[in-house]
Amino acid sequence: MVNVVVIGSQWGDEGKGKLVDWLSSQADIVVRFQGGHNAGHTLVIDDVTYKLSLLPSGIVRPGKLCIIGNGVVLDPWKLVEEIHSLQSEGVTITPENLKISDTATLILPFHKELDAMREDSSPKNNLGTTRRGIGPAYEDKVGRRSIRLGDLKDPKTVKNRVDLMALHHDPLRSYFGVNPIDKENIYKDIMNIFSKIKGHISPVWQELRNSIYQKKKILFEGAQGALLDLDHGTYPYVTSSNTLAGYASIGSGIGPQHLNYILGITKAYTTRVGSGPFPSELFDKNFDQLAKRGNEIGTVTGRPRRCGWFDSVLVKQVAQISGIKGLALTKLDVLDGFDEIKICIKYKIGNKFIDYIPSSISEQSEVEPVYESIRGWKTSVRGIRNWLDLPREAKEYIQFLEKQIGVDVDIITTSPEREDTIVKRNPFDEI
Numbered sequence: 001m002v003n004v005v006v007i008g009s010q011w012g013d014e015g016k017g018k019l020v021d022w023l024s025s026q027a028d029i030v031v032r033f034q035g036g037h038n039a040g041h042t043l044v045i046d047d048v049t050y051k052l053s054l055l056p057s058g059i060v061r062p063g064k065l066c067i068i069g070n071g072v073v074l075d076p077w078k079l080v081e082e083i084h085s086l087q088s089e090g091v092t093i094t095p096e097n098l099k100i101s102d103t104a105t106l107i108l109p110f111h112k113e114l115d116a117m118r119e120d121s122s123p124k125n126n127l128g129t130t131r132r133g134i135g136p137a138y139e140d141k142v143g144r145r146s147i148r149l150g151d152l153k154d155p156k157t158v159k160n161r162v163d164l165m166a167l168h169h170d171p172l173r174s175y176f177g178v179n180p181i182d183k184e185n186i187y188k189d190i191m192n193i194f195s196k197i198k199g200h201i202s203p204v205w206q207e208l209r210n211s212i213y214q215k216k217k218i219l220f221e222g223a224q225g226a227l228l229d230l231d232h233g234t235y236p237y238v239t240s241s242n243t244l245a246g247y248a249s250i251g252s253g254i255g256p257q258h259l260n261y262i263l264g265i266t267k268a269y270t271t272r273v274g275s276g277p278f279p280s281e282l283f284d285k286n287f288d289q290l291a292k293r294g295n296e297i298g299t300v301t302g303r304p305r306r307c308g309w310f311d312s313v314l315v316k317q318v319a320q321i322s323g324i325k326g327l328a329l330t331k332l333d334v335l336d337g338f339d340e341i342k343i344c345i346k347y348k349i350g351n352k353f354i355d356y357i358p359s360s361i362s363e364q365s366e367v368e369p370v371y372e373s374i375r376g377w378k379t380s381v382r383g384i385r386n387w388l389d390l391p392r393e394a395k396e397y398i399q400f401l402e403k404q405i406g407v408d409v410d411i412i413t414t415s416p417e418r419e420d421t422i423v424k425r426n427p428f429d430e431i
């Protein structure tokens, strides 16, 4: 019983990459189980910054097996690009340390084009997607016409699926005024890229099953965040996959009983990229301070992130629906220097107070945050690695959050650097 699932507990970009990299020193295997290259996970190791989109963050540590599970949608051209880019920085990536599920689904160029055409067609209603083709690729998966990696060794199946997808996509493309899919070229490009990645493709569920027998430690790396979950997030302003911890089981092919410890990565304030409700969003000088100090620029798209105070209503709800056992509170240093720090503790809607986010998008947009203020701290916490060294007000802030959410903060991070991490309870020791 030695496996940890890391998920984002807000709208993504909570600092999952840094935590997965830090935890991976204790793991044997690191697994991505959903999403695709819409993710942008940043690791800073001895002043060198690595930005990963598809590859599990364990890849930078020698000797770790990294797995891309069946729940991921995979753009093979981006995969090859990311592998080459990391290799040029000295990271070893071979079929021995990177294995990809033969039942993961492909993202193809027309998925990306459709994503962008939809976003551009209605600026008023757009979702602010990453335009990577994630949504359209998952739609084709559910529509049962996708190409899965294991299909690539059978050219007839590939041709047949390209035909099927064209049948679905060409009318959409015609609506947007673009040419039908060039089936012959797509087919050739797919077969060409297959030759570059085929060594990595295998039934990874078997590898995971054997690892579980051998009591190896598995670290599951969630992408996006719980509030972007297709079922439980702020729908329709969500991503097209399930981001909650339960999906680690489905998206990799192991039983749910093997998900032993769920660590919710939680930013010490709140950010969001793209459209959608955000009750505690700030537009004043506090926004400027959070955005600037937190360097809140999207890793994947370079868009500025929206920023706001910590919303304990949302994180508490997320902790309850995803079974979070402990929290990792990240970017505490960004709150240095505030006179007062606010925490959203409930919502007002009409004359009523509620302690959850309503399901309808109209009500989600109407809720008003109700804040509790606590005193900020005047000395910097940046780089602190020991709980006892934190200023009293910072400890009080963390304890206030724990009480509101009902879950302990196990880990605190105080800079982007791998080692600037305070550990109160190590998830791998707890299992």
Ligand code: GDP
Binding pocket: 008, 012, 013, 014, 015, 016, 017, 018, 039, 040, 041, 042, 043, 044, 293, 294, 299, 330, 331, 332, 333, 334, 413, 414, 415, 416, 417
């Ligand atoms: P992810 O998508 O959850 O992996 O998060 P991102 O990498 O997209 O965004 C988190 C950003 O915060 C990255 O630039 C990290 O280097 C940075 N970061 C992580 N932890 C800390 C921290 O404790 N303090 C500060 N200042 N930055 C951090």
Ligand code: IMO
Binding pocket: 008, 011, 012, 013, 014, 038, 039, 040, 041, 127, 128, 129, 130, 131, 132, 133, 134, 135, 222, 223, 224, 225, 228, 237, 238, 239, 240, 273, 274, 275, 299
């Ligand atoms: P990481 O793993 C933050 C957001 C997009 C958009 C919505 C749908 O780095 O935390 P999509 O392209 O997935 O169809 O876009 O989801 N989004 C993210 N926001 N961090 C991410 O990943 C995200 N991945 C998708 O901005 O609002």
Ligand code: MG
Binding pocket: 012, 013, 014, 039, 040, 041, 042, 299
């Ligand atoms: Mg990110």
